[in-house]
Amino acid sequence: MRMHNPPHPGEIIKALCLEPVGLTVTEAAEGLGVSRKTLSAILNGRSGISPEMAVRLSIAFNTSAESWLSQQVQYDLWHAEQGRKALKVIKLAA
Amino acid sequence: MRMHNPPHPGEIIKALCLEPVGLTVTEAAEGLGVSRKTLSAILNGRSGISPEMAVRLSIAFNTSAESWLSQQVQYDLWHAEQGRKALKVIKLAA
DNA sequence: CATTAGCGTAACCCGAAACGTTACGGATTA
DNA sequence: TAATCCGTAACGTTTCGGGTTACGCTAATG
Numbered sequence: 001m002r003m004h005n006p007p008h009p010g011e012i013i014k015a016l017c018l019e020p021v022g023l024t025v026t027e028a029a030e031g032l033g034v035s036r037k038t039l040s041a042i043l044n045g046r047s048g049i050s051p052e053m054a055v056r057l058s059i060a061f062n063t064s065a066e067s068w069l070s071q072q073v074q075y076d077l078w079h080a081e082q083g084r085k086a087l088k089v090i091k092l093a094a
Numbered sequence: 095m096r097m098h099n100p101p102h103p104g105e106i107i108k109a110l111c112l113e114p115v116g117l118t119v120t121e122a123a124e125g126l127g128v129s130r131k132t133l134s135a136i137l138n139g140r141s142g143i144s145p146e147m148a149v150r151l152s153i154a155f156n157t158s159a160e161s162w163l164s165q166q167v168q169y170d171l172w173h174a175e176q177g178r179k180a181l182k183v184i185k186l187a188a
Numbered sequence: 189c190a191t192t193a194g195c196g197t198a199a200c201c202c203g204a205a206a207c208g209t210t211a212c213g214g215a216t217t218a
Numbered sequence: 219t220a221a222t223c224c225g226t227a228a229c230g231t232t233t234c235g236g237g238t239t240a241c242g243c244t245a246a247t248g
Contacts, residue, residue, distance in 0.1 A: 051174035080145035
């Protein structure tokens, strides 16, 4: 289990995609083809990156959709691991 | 973009976890702590692997939760890429 | 042959999450 | 002051994971 709470991908988007280019949340949302609210929720960690959003990011910023989704997986998984002990699961294999 | 439709992770679960040990769907579902329907849906590609389910799999089969979720990401992403051209996205960076 | 176990899945309910629109208040800037 | 930009609350829609119940099919077994 990873030790530290990984940052939500929204922070990375803000730091790596918006700020360097001086993009406004409103401008970026329009470019991505989503509402300002949707992008704002992601940037502030209140929504995750959906597969479709990952593709949008890959087009707009010429990046890898997989890398965005992978970061989201790390984030989701870390939180799921926090509840590991609460799950009633029986070991079925060595 | 990946060329071929990646298999849904359920096929891998069936082939790598259930069949080698001779586990029935019912037994595996009980061990995982989910309903038979839920596991059946995953095995037959009608549901994805949620973060929580990935943790359950990692406990029951002593595997990596991350690997299960990564496979799910590959699968989801491939399907999301299929609709890439339908997205109205403007390039915001080189 | 009749019974049982295992399986897929349809019908129905619930809750969570992504996304949209509208609208408000606060902060910053022209 | 007026115009932007932003976060976010409130509302609705859609999708999806998950549970329960129940049905029909198939294969194995008494």
